[in-house]
Amino acid sequence: MGDFVSSAPVGLKSVAYEVSHSKSGLAGIIILASILLISMVAVFSPENIIEKWNDPQAWLDKPRLAAPEWVTIFTGQNSLKTVIIKQEDFRKDVQKVAGLNTTKIELRARITYNYDTIPTEVNLNLEIISETRSLLTVRWVRPDGSSVLLLREAVEAGQKSVFTYRDRTVFENVQAYLQKLAAPSTLSVGEVLFSSEDSLLKGTAKLLKSSDVKPSRPYELVVEGVSESKFFDVNAQLNLLGSVYGLCGTDNMRRDIFVGIVWGAPIALAFGLVAALVVTLVQAVFGAISGFYGSRVDEIIQRVTDIYLVLPFLSLLITIQFIYKTTIWTLLIAVIALSLFGGVTKSVRSMALQIREEPYIEAAKSYGASRPRILFLYILPRLLPYTFANITVSVPAYVFLEASLSILGLGDPALPTWGKIISEAFSGGAAYYGYWWWILIPSIFIVLVSTAFALLWYSLDKVLNPRLREE
Amino acid sequence: MSVLLSLKGLTLYYRTRRGVVKAVDGVSFDLKEGSCLSLVGESGCGKSSMAYAIMRLLPRNTHTYCGELIFDGKNLMDLTENDLRRDFWLKKMAMVFQGAMNSLNPVLNIGEQLAEPFTIHLGLDKLEALKRAAELLELVRLPNSLLDKYPHELSGGMKQRVVIATALSLRPKFLILDEPTSALDVITQANIINLLKRLQEELNLTYIFITHDLGLSSELSDYIAVMYAGKVVELGDIVSILTAPKHPYTQKLLAATPKLLEDAKLEFIPGSPPDLAYPPPGCRFHPRCPYVMDVCKVREPEPVKVSSEHYVSCLLWERV
Numbered sequence: 001m002g003d004f005v006s007s008a009p010v011g012l013k014s015v016a017y018e019v020s021h022s023k024s025g026l027a028g029i030i031i032l033a034s035i036l037l038i039s040m041v042a043v044f045s046p047e048n049i050i051e052k053w054n055d056p057q058a059w060l061d062k063p064r065l066a067a068p069e070w071v072t073i074f075t076g077q078n079s080l081k082t083v084i085i086k087q088e089d090f091r092k093d094v095q096k097v098a099g100l101n102t103t104k105i106e107l108r109a110r111i112t113y114n115y116d117t118i119p120t121e122v123n124l125n126l127e128i129i130s131e132t133r134s135l136l137t138v139r140w141v142r143p144d145g146s147s148v149l150l151l152r153e154a155v156e157a158g159q160k161s162v163f164t165y166r167d168r169t170v171f172e173n174v175q176a177y178l179q180k181l182a183a184p185s186t187l188s189v190g191e192v193l194f195s196s197e198d199s200l201l202k203g204t205a206k207l208l209k210s211s212d213v214k215p216s217r218p219y220e221l222v223v224e225g226v227s228e229s230k231f232f233d234v235n236a237q238l239n240l241l242g243s244v245y246g247l248c249g250t251d252n253m254r255r256d257i258f259v260g261i262v263w264g265a266p267i268a269l270a271f272g273l274v275a276a277l278v279v280t281l282v283q284a285v286f287g288a289i290s291g292f293y294g295s296r297v298d299e300i301i302q303r304v305t306d307i308y309l310v311l312p313f314l315s316l317l318i319t320i321q322f323i324y325k326t327t328i329w330t331l332l333i334a335v336i337a338l339s340l341f342g343g344v345t346k347s348v349r350s351m352a353l354q355i356r357e358e359p360y361i362e363a364a365k366s367y368g369a370s371r372p373r374i375l376f377l378y379i380l381p382r383l384l385p386y387t388f389a390n391i392t393v394s395v396p397a398y399v400f401l402e403a404s405l406s407i408l409g410l411g412d413p414a415l416p417t418w419g420k421i422i423s424e425a426f427s428g429g430a431a432y433y434g435y436w437w438w439i440l441i442p443s444i445f446i447v448l449v450s451t452a453f454a455l456l457w458y459s460l461d462k463v464l465n466p467r468l469r470e471e
Numbered sequence: 472m473s474v475l476l477s478l479k480g481l482t483l484y485y486r487t488r489r490g491v492v493k494a495v496d497g498v499s500f501d502l503k504e505g506s507c508l509s510l511v512g513e514s515g516c517g518k519s520s521m522a523y524a525i526m527r528l529l530p531r532n533t534h535t536y537c538g539e540l541i542f543d544g545k546n547l548m549d550l551t552e553n554d555l556r557r558d559f560w561l562k563k564m565a566m567v568f569q570g571a572m573n574s575l576n577p578v579l580n581i582g583e584q585l586a587e588p589f590t591i592h593l594g595l596d597k598l599e600a601l602k603r604a605a606e607l608l609e610l611v612r613l614p615n616s617l618l619d620k621y622p623h624e625l626s627g628g629m630k631q632r633v634v635i636a637t638a639l640s641l642r643p644k645f646l647i648l649d650e651p652t653s654a655l656d657v658i659t660q661a662n663i664i665n666l667l668k669r670l671q672e673e674l675n676l677t678y679i680f681i682t683h684d685l686g687l688s689s690e691l692s693d694y695i696a697v698m699y700a701g702k703v704v705e706l707g708d709i710v711s712i713l714t715a716p717k718h719p720y721t722q723k724l725l726a727a728t729p730k731l732l733e734d735a736k737l738e739f740i741p742g743s744p745p746d747l748a749y750p751p752p753g754c755r756f757h758p759r760c761p762y763v764m765d766v767c768k769v770r771e772p773e774p775v776k777v778s779s780e781h782y783v784s785c786l787l788w789e790r791v
């Protein structure tokens with residue numbers, strides 16, 4: 001402890017130099033810089049992710065519970081990543097039927113499908129602009145030319161989403177198709193759509209790839225609308241969702257976990273850094289005042305510290321969160337308020353007691369320096385190395401604290417924090433069903449932040465602690 | 472020449488676990504403006520304590536602090552610490568502490584260090600204060616390049632000069648130098664002494680020069696005060712003290728001073744200085760005095776004038 005009171009100059013420049021030239025310090029800086037960079041993306045992004053994060057409608061074009069894309073490197077499968085056929089990628093054919101006053105619109109999407117797995121979902125989003133009801137037909141054409149009728153019904157104008165795997169009408173139409181084929185009716189919609197008729201007949205669904213026919217041909221989705229309306233238009237978007245998605249996969253609300261990680265980074269860093277910085281500095285200042293002023297002030301500060309030290313910190317915090325369900329920033333204030341005095345106050349006091357007896361303090365007094373000046377210009381700078389080392393060790397502790405509270409369900413109700421992603425993974429049964437990415441990826445980031453600060457502390461310790469200096 | 476500093480019965484006791492340490496015990500003398508008084512004595516006899524008592528820079532565990540302390544016509548005892556800070560320290564009186572090596576703030580560079588008094592007392596801005604700091608360096612013959620160096624980058628002699636410069640920043644007329652040259656080599660010592668001599672002439676300074684080196688004190692001083700166990704036992708002009716010391720302790724001290732080119736065996740004083748918490752009754756030197764008489768063990772000697780500027784506190788001389 002006393003070892004931190006170095007008499008060498010504690011210029012931050014020289015400390016920074018030495019830390020960045022040690023291996024562990026460099027590693028810590030690199031990790032931190034990367035996380036900081038990620039945070040910058042979130043901080044400067046114009047998107048309102050926070051709102052989007054809590055809106056289930058905003059994530060419909062993402063697969064549910066998809067593993068990260070890079071798992072395909074290990075499985076060796078060419079798994080389907082998300083394929084989205086946008087409105088402008090549909091081929092549109094508009095026909096006016098002469099005399100009859102009807103308009104017929106045909107939309108055609110072509111999907112070259114050479115993946116090893118069938119999509120987990122095939123979703124069609126339709127937009128129908130019409131004065132009257134219109135007749136809508138949706139057909140699915142396989143590369144071998146065989147086709148399945150998915151929908152034929154009169155629909156109102158407006159938005160219409162067809163989750164083909166879960167849609168009742170689609171299901172009935174597919175059942176009718178299987179009956180006509182005389183194929184077993186136990187096959188799922190997805191299997192029916194992506195298998196050749198031969199294999200359906202045998203009752204075994206075998207994926208038909210575009211390249212299985214010569215020459216290679218795509219799958220086609222054909223949407224046909226007929227209406228008598230004076231103006232009539234149909235637009236469509238087709239989403240084929242796979243079992244893998246993005247860098248970090250998705251959760252049970254189809255949210256991209258990578259987005260959660262990126263937006264959670266500045267929150268974790270800000271919470272950890274602000275808490276560590278403010279708590280350590282406040283405690284250090286109180287400790288220095290206590291040691292330097294002595295007598296009555298010392299007595300009061302030390303007794304208050306004793307009280308703070310026996311306060312059940314976590315229990316109080318949990319109670320506060322449980323009752324008030326505060327935001328993370330209110331939580332931060334509560335954390336600071338509950339740690340105004342503590343271990344740092346005690347150790348800094350003992351260092352200040354030692355420093356105040358040094359001749360240069362006496363000399364400063366004889367120059368007429370006031371007590372606050374001596375405290376802030378002569379004593380506190382000497383304590384900075386210790387204080388900085390303490391900040392670096394306590395950052396991870398506060399990142400963990402936020403995560404623990406989130407896992408207990410006591411975190412911020414709105415913000416996507418790393419702890420909250422893990423907490424949702426638990427309630428979503430990720431551990432039970434093996435959605436490992438949902439738990440592992442945010443955990444790795446929490447550990448990464450802790451490791452970075454631990455590495456920094458390790459090298460700081462080597463610089464500031466004379467006994468560890470390797471000369 | 473007028474009297475700048477006048478002490479009457481100046482006393483400073485410390486409270487310690489062992490009891491009350493009587494570090495300065497009723498010291499009286501006058502100091503003329505522009506002169507230099509050397510305070511000599513064995514280690515632990517209360518020289519530094521005397522300096523603190525004169526400056527009124529008291530440690531926390533001060534037990535008793537009393538007497539008359541008249542500086543420049545004012546009794547410092549009547550003033551508050553704030554008065555001293557505002558009007559006296561650095562402006563009229565300053566002190567160079569024992570162990571200059573440790574008197575510099577390790578986290579400030581020399582420029583900032585020297586600028587401190589100007590910032591504190593004159594409220595100068597940083598640039599202006601630094602300019603004055605540069606002038607101070609010139610005053611003590613140090614190069615300007617030291618301004619942005621840190622104390623640990625300086626040699627002992629340089630640090631000592633910086634400390635002297637700081638003490639002189641606001642041009643006080645009175646300076647207490649507490650062993651400014653111990654821990655320095657002889658050449659550097661000589662340089663510092665020359666610097667002090669020059670500064671005294673240039674700035675018309677009055678010094679109290681604390682040392683345990685009688686030889687060194689003769690270089691600079693007009694007067695010598697010999698301290699023993701918290702009391703001044705002999706005080707006089709330098710010639711009388713060096714050539715005709717009256718107190719047995721002074722005689723022993725002089726005999727114990729090594730002289731170049733003389734093959735005489737060094738004498739030492741038998742016994743050790745007394746514990747200032749429990750000093751012996753009567754004359755404090757009596758347990759070690761070769762001329763001890765029965766009366767010495769019970770009666771405290773009073774200062775006796777032996778010549779115009781020479782006083783001695785010894786019962787041997789009281790009887791004469």
Ligand SMILES: Nc1ncnc2c1ncn2[C@@H]1O[C@H](COP(=O)(O)OP(=O)(O)OP(=O)(O)O)[C@@H](O)[C@H]1O
Pocket residue numbers: 485486487492494512513514515516517518519520521530532569683747
């Ligand atoms: N703050 C203090 N509290 C208690 N005792 C003290 C304190 N300062 C000094 N003393 C004691 O007072 C006595 C005189 O100390 P002082 O430092 O004045 O001696 P000194 O003559 O300057 O010695 P040196 O030549 O070693 O510097 C010593 O016995 C010392 O132990």
Ligand SMILES: [Mg+2]
Pocket residue numbers: 518519520569649
């Ligand atoms: Mg001393």
